[in-house]
Amino acid sequence: MSFKISVSGAAAEAVRAALPTLVDDLVASGITSLDPALWGSEAEAEAGNRLGWTESVATSRPLVAEILALRDDLVALGVNHIVLAGMGGSSLAPEVITRTSGVDLTVLDATEPGQVLSALADRLETTALVVSSKSGGTVETDSQRRVFERAFRDLGIDPAERIIVVTDPGSPLEASASAAGYRVFTADPTVGGRFSALTAFGLVPSGLAGIDIGQLLDEAESVSLALAVDSADNPGLILGAAIAATSPRRAKLALVADGTHIVGFADWAEQLIAESTGKIGTGILPVVLDLGAPELTAALADVQIVRLVDDAGDEVFATPDGADEIRVSGTLGAQFLVWEYATVVAGRLLGINPFDQPDVESAKIATRGLLDARPEPEPAAFIADGIEVRGTPHVIGAASDLASAIDALLEELGPDGYVAVQAYVDRLALPRLAEVRDLLATLSKRPVTFGWGPRFLHSTGQFHKGGTPTGVFLQILSSPAEDLTIPERPFTFGELIQAQAAGDASVLADHGRPVLTLTLTNPAADLDTLFAALR
Structure with missing residues (x-):
């Protein structure tokens, strides 16, 4: 089989506790036979039209x-x-x-x-x-x-x-x-x-x-039979139990590429898991990390580490002694299918419908409203070294400069909270902005996600509004050097991305989430100012 999984520590305990019931309840064969009742009566109508994958x-x-x-x-x-x-x-x-x-x-x-x-x-x-x-x-x-x-x-x-x-x-x-x-x-x-x-x-x-x-497709087909069988060796059942059945539950899933030949898989898995599970006040928050991320050595009690690795073809896929993690390897096609099965298994264990995204539309509605009404931009609460600062009252009310605004945002973090960085900038021109993630993780001592806007609105955006309500949000915008009209539309791309950021901020605020919005008016120079404040 072209997929291997090894679990240890809390993940192994979760598998031992949940796997027998998943096998006895015929969950794997139920998924494969398109049984929409697996996620409860409220999800049945949606699930009945969402199992073609x-x-x-x-x-x-x-x-x-x-x-x-x-x-x-x-x-x-x-x-x-x-x-x-x-x-x-x-x-x-x-x-x-x-x-x-x-x-x-x-x-x-x-x-x-x-x-x-x-x-x-x-x-x-x-x-x-x-x-x-x-x-x-x-x-x-x-x-x-x-x-x-x-x-x-x-x-x-x-x-x-x-x-x-x-x-x-x-x-x-x-x-x-x-x-x-x-x-x-x-x-x-x-x-x-x-x-x-x-x-x-x-x-x-x-x-x-x-x-x-x-x-x-051949790679995916190689695991199809194993995923369909109600067996303790089913990799989809094992992975689903490992990520959703820990007790106490580890609600943050740290995804780290550790030698895998697959490039960028964690970003795909982030969308799948966050949008599928982040609803009705619960869910699993994926946190994409590199090997030097502070979270990997911080021993955070609510973080489950998943390492994406390559194996050497050994029959036994070993996990290092003393590890407390999940390790997976496999071909890309196999990984796609196993993680899809595991995610819907996790949905069953969490008691949610993994096929809907009830909170994604709210940001779209807010964006459309701003594009239709075209209000004047909200004035900045203050400007710090060229960076315009805005935010929700509890954040901005206690701030007088950039560093104190960041401190005020992080003071809203609870013991099980997380920080979400939302970067509405040209990521080709400002790739260095991603370094903000590790700086905030060091400063906050909590998990930090990083998303390029507006693409994250179609993935972790669902979790931000519908998942565990413990996030604080740092929006980073930039003033575009050049705008671009959209044929037969009354708005430009620059106006569209500004409306997307403002719309999402308003929805987050309506949900009681703390938001700090920083607009870089001179992006290249302002990055150094931002990094200095975070350090």
């Missing part, structure tokens, strides 16, 4: 030849570069698939104008755009499609030759794309976005970019 290997096989044929057609047109416009599950899986194989794919899951302009300026003459959206109503993806259509036409290129659409059958996007003459791939509508790695959403952009997608 268990059959993705079989249903996706016919797509392989179609995708490869289209790839040949594009090559014949001189296309050697694929851009993916998508959010959440539509972008994270292809990003992991291509990065792991070292294949070039530009993932455009941003609304920061500088980042969109960078994508438009990169080999446009030889580029094809994949537009991925289940409904087609995703504002980010719709806006990205519009600017690429305009850019292709400006070059004298027919967009119908260069735009490929992945969506659900019967969606408004399918209708409009077909009318425009675009090549359309429809995905299984019974698969939610975060479970769509092995459907058209994961396979079309990856295959067009040059990935051997048949092999990816």
Whole structure:
């Protein structure tokens, strides 16, 4: 089998306690037979229409030849570069698939104008755009499609030759794309976005970019039987119990790549777990870490460590003596399927519906309201060395400078709290901003998540509003050097990302979450000021 798992410490105790009941209750075979009753009566209607991912290997096989044929057609047109416009599950899986194989794919899951302009300026003459959206109503993806259509036409290129659409059958996007003459791939509508790695959403952009997608499906198929059997050796049951059944429960899941050949897998798993479990005041908060992260040596009682490793093919997958962690290894296709099973098993153990996302829409509604009304920006409470400072009253009321504002935010942390950094900036221009995460973890002595906005709104954004209400939130914005209009829309990309940040901040505040918003007016210089305050 192309997947191995080893558990020790609290995770091993959790598996010993929960696994026999999962086996006796026929949970694994129930998932595979599409039993919607596994998550309770309130979840049954939703679950009945969201279990198609268990059959993705079989249903996706016919797509392989179609995708490869289209790839040949594009090559014949001189296309050697694929851009993916998508959010959440539509972008994270292809990003992991291509990065792991070292294949070039530009993932455009941003609304920061500088980042969109960078994508438009990169080999446009030889580029094809994949537009991925289940409904087609995703504002980010719709806006990205519009600017690429305009850019292709400006070059004298027919967009119908260069735009490929992945969506659900019967969606408004399918209708409009077909009318425009675009090549359309429809995905299984019974698969939610975060479970769509092995459907058209994961396979079309990856295959067009040059990935051997048949092999990816083979890797997933290699664990299918083991996942379907009600057995104590079932890796999906073991992993689900290990992450959700610890007692007392370790509600933060530290995901660390420790030698694995898979690049960026923790970011994909973060979305899957946070959006699936973070609701009705509970859930599992994934925290993506590197090997030097302070949380790994802090012995935090509510943090469960998961190490993503590579094994040497040994029959016995060993865990170091004295370890208290989960260790997993495997091929990428196998990892996708095992973690999907484990996540819905965790949902059953937590007593929640792992297939809905009831709080994601609230930030979208707030954003739309701000774009429609176009109010004047809220004035800064004060400006510290060029950084505009705003926030909820309890945070701002006690602050007089940047350092005291950060201190006031962290004072809102409880003993089981976490800090969420939300960076609404051009991550290509400011990659160093990610260093804020480790600085805050050292300062707060609590787990810290880091998300690039607005992409995190489609993943951990659900947990922030619906999960355990213990988070404090640091938003970091920047003033764009250049803005970009969106064809046939009354707002620009700069206005869109500002509305997304303000909308989410307002929803978090309405939920009683402490928020501190810092706007970098001179991003390169202001980063040093911010780092100094955090140190």
